[in-house]
Amino acid sequence: MAKSIDSAQPVIALLGGGQLGRMFIENALRYDARIHVLDPDPLAPCSSIASQFTIGDFRDRETVFHFAADADVVGIEIEQVNVEALQDLKRLGKRVIPDPDVLRIIQDKGLQKRFYADHGIPSSSFALLQSGRDLTDHVHLLPAFLKTRTGGYDGKGVMAVDSIADAQRAFEAPCVLEERADIAMELAVIVARAANGTMVTYDPVEMVFDPRFNLVDHLRAPARIPHPVNEAAQRLAKRVAEAFGHPGLYSVEMFLTTENELLVNETAPRAHNSGHHTIEACASSQFDQLLRLYMNWPLGDSGLRGLAAMINLVGEGGSGAPVVKGVDDVLHLPGSFLHLYGKHETRAGRKMGHVAVIAQNQDELDQAIAVTKVHCKVEPRE
Ligand SMILES: Nc1ncnc2c1ncn2[C@@H]1O[C@H](COP(=O)(O)OP(=O)(O)OP(=O)(O)O)[C@@H](O)[C@H]1O
Numbered sequence: 001m002a003k004s005i006d007s008a009q010p011v012i013a014l015l016g017g018g019q020l021g022r023m024f025i026e027n028a029l030r031y032d033a034r035i036h037v038l039d040p041d042p043l044a045p046c047s048s049i050a051s052q053f054t055i056g057d058f059r060d061r062e063t064v065f066h067f068a069a070d071a072d073v074v075g076i077e078i079e080q081v082n083v084e085a086l087q088d089l090k091r092l093g094k095r096v097i098p099d100p101d102v103l104r105i106i107q108d109k110g111l112q113k114r115f116y117a118d119h120g121i122p123s124s125s126f127a128l129l130q131s132g133r134d135l136t137d138h139v140h141l142l143p144a145f146l147k148t149r150t151g152g153y154d155g156k157g158v159m160a161v162d163s164i165a166d167a168q169r170a171f172e173a174p175c176v177l178e179e180r181a182d183i184a185m186e187l188a189v190i191v192a193r194a195a196n197g198t199m200v201t202y203d204p205v206e207m208v209f210d211p212r213f214n215l216v217d218h219l220r221a222p223a224r225i226p227h228p229v230n231e232a233a234q235r236l237a238k239r240v241a242e243a244f245g246h247p248g249l250y251s252v253e254m255f256l257t258t259e260n261e262l263l264v265n266e267t268a269p270r271a272h273n274s275g276h277h278t279i280e281a282c283a284s285s286q287f288d289q290l291l292r293l294y295m296n297w298p299l300g301d302s303g304l305r306g307l308a309a310m311i312n313l314v315g316e317g318g319s320g321a322p323v324v325k326g327v328d329d330v331l332h333l334p335g336s337f338l339h340l341y342g343k344h345e346t347r348a349g350r351k352m353g354h355v356a357v358i359a360q361n362q363d364e365l366d367q368a369i370a371v372t373k374v375h376c377k378v379e380p381r382e
């Protein structure tokens, strides 16, 4: 039977009200969708544009359950939410994306690594430690990366370990110790998997990290890799989504090693920083794809319309009310799109916005990345 859009649209309850939620809502409003948002911060980026905004803790079971009790669909824009509440809501018959079982695995970097090993998905060798200090028992994995199993984000809770001497400053918490990959390029592939098993992938993006903050500085799409590697990365992302076995949007971070091997680093079961360029560069963005998943609509066209780049605008200097400098320079660039997340306070390392660029050739893209990085700054008001 043909589907129609009902005037009484389903309610989508979203846990988390940050920039990912805001960009999701920006697109969802085109379809007149109703999005209710839960976030502890009354000034969160979604607070001014959600159909309904509830102030509350998405880590608290009761709060989440009550918040989403009237919704038809429950989604997340941050992983650190209460999974038991999502189980309860699923039992009530709500469509919960990502599935609580998937989220439980992904929330714990240890379970996630074991999941890849169990499903034959290539990922670096690892050991699970009761405390990071125990890394002295696993010298064969050095040089390595030590990661707290839970609670880390944007590179926090991750440290490079060169020798056993580093054990002294290691996290005193359950950790994963991972062999260090010899990285030629960091890639990410977003895949949408519908309830009927259909999958759509985006082209791999090439991510360049800012070592100061351990987060993405900028990315390019498609990644400058040979065609067979591009295809292999998309196939690998599909294998990951297939292994999780539930509908959802999966952002698969990978390492392309100097040996030309693809290793999965980690997966986010949600929209991701590595897909922001898709808003302008693709007919159906990652946010559009997510809405289609929530609504059980057909998946959209993920093809790139040109070469694209995305440059994060990250707070520099101290904290305070933000001032965005160099807006004119960015807006002068052909094919540029400025996104500001509406955060009321900037801090060093806080994602405040981004610039997306679509260009005809790599030189134009280089130029736009350089201009944005030199001129566009978010700083606290003096
Ligand atoms: N095994 C590894 N070998 C080499 N580099 C690694 C390894 N694990 C992590 N890294 C480096 O550290 C970065 C952060 O690691 P990871 O993605 O696991 O942390 P995170 O806290 O989830 O970060 P984010 O939230 O920004 O994705 C990676 O992007 C990569 O640059």
Ligand SMILES: [Mg+2]
Pocket (backbone or CB within 6 Å): 253, 265, 266
């Ligand atoms: Mg990561």
